[in-house]
Amino acid sequence: MLDMMTRNWWVLALRGAFAVLFGVLALFWPGITVLALVLLFGAYALVDGAFSLYAAIRGGSGQSRGWLAVSGIAGVLLGIAALAWPAITGFALLMLIAAWAIVTGVMEIIAAVALRREIEGEWLYAVTGAVSVLFGVLLFVWPASGAVALIWMIGLFAILFGALLIGAAFRVRSAGHRMEARRGEYGPGEYGGGATASR
Numbered sequence: 506m507l508d509m510m511t512r513n514w515w516v517l518a519l520r521g522a523f524a525v526l527f528g529v530l531a532l533f534w535p536g537i538t539v540l541a542l543v544l545l546f547g548a549y550a551l552v553d554g555a556f557s558l559y560a561a562i563r564g565g566s567g568q569s570r571g572w573l574a575v576s577g578i579a580g581v582l583l584g585i586a587a588l589a590w591p592a593i594t595g596f597a598l599l600m601l602i603a604a605w606a607i608v609t610g611v612m613e614i615i616a617a618v619a620l621r622r623e624i625e626g627e628w629l630y631a632v633t634g635a636v637s638v639l640f641g642v643l644l645f646v647w648p649a650s651g652a653v654a655l656i657w658m659i660g661l662f663a664i665l666f667g668a669l670l671i672g673a674a675f676r677v678r679s680a681g682h683r684m685e686a687r688r689g690e691y692g693p694g695e696y697g698g699g700a701t702a703s704r
Contacts, residue, residue: 513560514681517674520553524667531660540591542656543598547587549663550605554580576612579605602659603644610637629676633669640666 527549531542557577583605587593593601613634640662 513563514674514678516556516560517677518671520556521667521670521672521674523549523552523556524663524670526667528660528663528665528667531656531663537656539593539598539655542659543587543591543593546598546602546659547584547591549584550580550587551584554578554582554584572612572615576609579608599644599655603641606637606641606644606662610634610639610641613637629669630673633666633673636662636669637666 527545530545531537534541534545537545554577557573557580559577561571561573561577583601587598587601611634614631615634617628617631617634644658
């Protein structure tokens, strides 16, 4: 799984960058309406899901790309639903975002657990997922009242989530560089045994 993620670390970084951009636009777009927020979120979810699906398709076989595929499909479907149903109410938008945040967060936590024996700093990836799940649960049990509260809540979450994703992406890239250096030191046939013995 680490090989797949190090090859596609830039996908994580782009997902984080788009999340930060979405959050900044949501917070600082003068007089943004719920309709504009729905369309903006739909575009973001669609792009985020498409990048996740791309990484899943480019990855290897097995569970390493399964979580990416699930997350990507969820994002694409949610993006299409938001763009096709722009007259959605603020409450319905909250419920859609809450469901998306929980699904995405669970997938990020699964990835972090799978990576815990392969890289250091996987906790940042786990924190990203935990923040997403917590945000989704909070939206379900304590929906914000009023458009201003809705916009601020979604915008701040998007910026935090994006920043954590970007941090996780660069940690994954660093792990890939260390892995390549070890392969060069031990040789292709010796790296696996040496790495195992060092643990």
